[in-house]
Amino acid sequence: MRSAAVVGTGLIGTSIALALRGRGVTPHLLDADPQAARLAADLGAGVVGAPRTPVDLAVIAVPPQHVASVLKEHQLSGLAHDFTDVASVKARPRREAAALGCDLTRYVGGHPMGGREVSGPLAAQGDLFQGRPWVLTPGADVRERTVDRARALAELCGARPVLMEPDRHDRAVALVSHAPHLVSSLLAARLLDGEEAQLRLAGQGLRDVTRVAAGDVDLWTDILGSNAAAVADVLAEFALELGSVVDALRELGESAPERHPAGRARLAAALTRGVRGRARLPARTPAGPGLRLSGVAAGN
Amino acid sequence: MRSAAVVGTGLIGTSIALALRGRGVTPHLLDADPQAARLAADLGAGVVGAPRTPVDLAVIAVPPQHVASVLKEHQLSGLAHDFTDVASVKARPRREAAALGCDLTRYVGGHPMGGREVSGPLAAQGDLFQGRPWVLTPGADVRERTVDRARALAELCGARPVLMEPDRHDRAVALVSHAPHLVSSLLAARLLDGEEAQLRLAGQGLRDVTRVAAGDVDLWTDILGSNAAAVADVLAEFALELGSVVDALRELGESAPERHPAGRARLAAALTRGVRGRARLPARTPAGPGLRLSGVAAGN
Numbered sequence A, B: 001m002r003s004a005a006v007v008g009t010g011l012i013g014t015s016i017a018l019a020l021r022g023r024g025v026t027p028h029l030l031d032a033d034p035q036a037a038r039l040a041a042d043l044g045a046g047v048v049g050a051p052r053t054p055v056d057l058a059v060i061a062v063p064p065q066h067v068a069s070v071l072k073e074h075q076l077s078g079l080a081h082d083f084t085d086v087a088s089v090k091a092r093p094r095r096e097a098a099a100l101g102c103d104l105t106r107y108v109g110g111h112p113m114g115g116r117e118v119s120g121p122l123a124a125q126g127d128l129f130q131g132r133p134w135v136l137t138p139g140a141d142v143r144e145r146t147v148d149r150a151r152a153l154a155e156l157c158g159a160r161p162v163l164m165e166p167d168r169h170d171r172a173v174a175l176v177s178h179a180p181h182l183v184s185s186l187l188a189a190r191l192l193d194g195e196e197a198q199l200r201l202a203g204q205g206l207r208d209v210t211r212v213a214a215g216d217v218d219l220w221t222d223i224l225g226s227n228a229a230a231v232a233d234v235l236a237e238f239a240l241e242l243g244s245v246v247d248a249l250r251e252l253g254e255s256a257p258e259r260h261p262a263g264r265a266r267l268a269a270a271l272t273r274g275v276r277g278r279a280r281l282p283a284r285t286p287a288g289p290g291l292r293l294s295g296v297a298a299g300n
Helices: A011-022 A034-042 A064-077 A091-099 A144-156 A166-193 A204-209 A217-226 A228-254 A261-279 A289-299 B011-022 B034-042 B064-077 B091-099 B144-156 B166-193 B204-209 B217-226 B228-254 B261-279 B289-293
Strands: A004-007 A028-030 A055-060 A080-085 A107-112 A133-137 A160-163 B004-007 B028-030 B055-060 B080-085 B107-112 B133-137 B160-163
Touching: A004 A011, A004 A064, A011 A034, A011 A144, A028 A034, A055 A064, A055 A144, A064 A080, A064 A091, A064 A217, A080 A144, A091 A107, A091 A166, A107 A144, A107 A166, A133 A144, A133 A166, A144 A160, A166 A217, A166 A228, A166 B166, A166 B204, A166 B228, A166 B261, A204 B166, A204 B204, A217 A228, A217 B228, A217 B261, A228 A261, A228 B166, A228 B217, A228 B228, A261 B166, A261 B217, B004 B011, B004 B064, B011 B034, B011 B144, B028 B034, B055 B064, B055 B144, B064 B080, B064 B091, B064 B217, B080 B144, B091 B107, B091 B166, B107 B144, B107 B166, B133 B144, B133 B166, B144 B160, B166 B217, B166 B228, B217 B228, B228 B261
Parallel strands: A004 A028, A004 A055, A055 A080, A080 A107, A133 A160, B004 B028, B004 B055, B055 B080, B080 B107, B133 B160
Antiparallel strands: A107 A133, B107 B133
16 A cells, blocks of 8 residues: 545544554545645645545545445545545445445445544544554455555554454444443433532542543434444343333332342342443553554565 | 541541541541451551540441441440541431431531542552542531531541532432442443454443443442432433433434434434533542542542
């Protein structure tokens, strides 16, 4: 992968462009908002505007809802030989791309697992994906070279490429990212009911549980809408257990808890499952450089 | 406040004792488990055993369920002139103390808003309450001197004393601490259903949302059980909005989201409320805890 374009110079697109610049590739930057592309270029992320001849790989870095139409547009304009995207949802954009008649032999879905609550090119960081998984969801028709180029992109960004079925990816991110985001938002929304004096008692725990709730509303509406069924499945299970716990609390609230051993046991069981679930989270990724070097070696 | 006793040398009791030692007061340490008291003393938190003559203030640092009986026991034994406690729930222990015939003119409820997920004396830190609110919930009958002594205790620990009605305190902590804890636990429990490969995609967001779910199960069962009605109220509202959001997602999942503008709008409204609620959280306390808390701590 020797030449690249980034379509959409928000947080993710600009971060990828910065990473490529750091590895000697100067991406062409395009954005529906020309000022955003200029800003990214000013930050050192590449050059504004389409190339004269097709680049090796174009990265469609727009919200999930727009991936298919932007892919179609730039396949028609001949922007690149191969295409990938970075949307957090993979099945629906692919179906939409097929429906629009995109060339699926030259497109592979991608999802770099990194981000920040802040958005826009100014928040971009060239090391945003360092050591993180970067999921690729190749379809049956895609040519090998397209996948190789997307894999090279991930490695140039310091990420670990992971191959996965689109539906499996979507169920995974519903579980580990989308449903948690919505739960965090609904919990943060409860604070609108609190008095000032009550909120002053908040500690680091609440701050952590609600941190992701500060994320961009438009982008997350799009993400959640595009992965709606999988997110609903996770939340429906969550809601069932929540209902059972609220019942137990109602019972315990009526008189002394020690008179309701069954309610206490249900509460303790829910908390124990939480401790066990939390313990399943993998340890934080170790420092990035080693991983990046192994990526370089693989590229040689 | 020139002399003190700490009954219950777990995380909170030992942290208070360490703070007092740092301010020139050497507390007497008591615990149902003599080894825990000896361990706290070995850590420099004070001396093991009851004093010969009553100390100024005894701090009952046991789980909410046991506050009333331990208070009764030590008022009878003449451990101290005045008493306070540190339980995260204030109304029920007070009712139970009244029912047991405790001397409520010499007891004021207290709740220092600091903690960690790890428990026991070994996790104690003398600066655990530095800059944090320390709620005091004086009843109608309590004498002024008792409240003054509890206030002095909070100040010696570097905390900010805040006076509040017990019920109001309990509704506040249900909102900012207890309900969030349970939501975090239920979300973490969902991870028990995930495959390894799915969980490997987890990022910092999920780690933050589920951090408090690692807390001690017995202690949290007790806390939640003792504040059950208030926690159930918060969670019932939460469950209502959750149900509405799941409905919107089901609608959006059936076909392209752009065909369901009402569903999208409901989703966006929920996320917007989350952003606004999150923005109501006060800025982090300037004092020491902020730094240390990024890794581990949480308000109870």
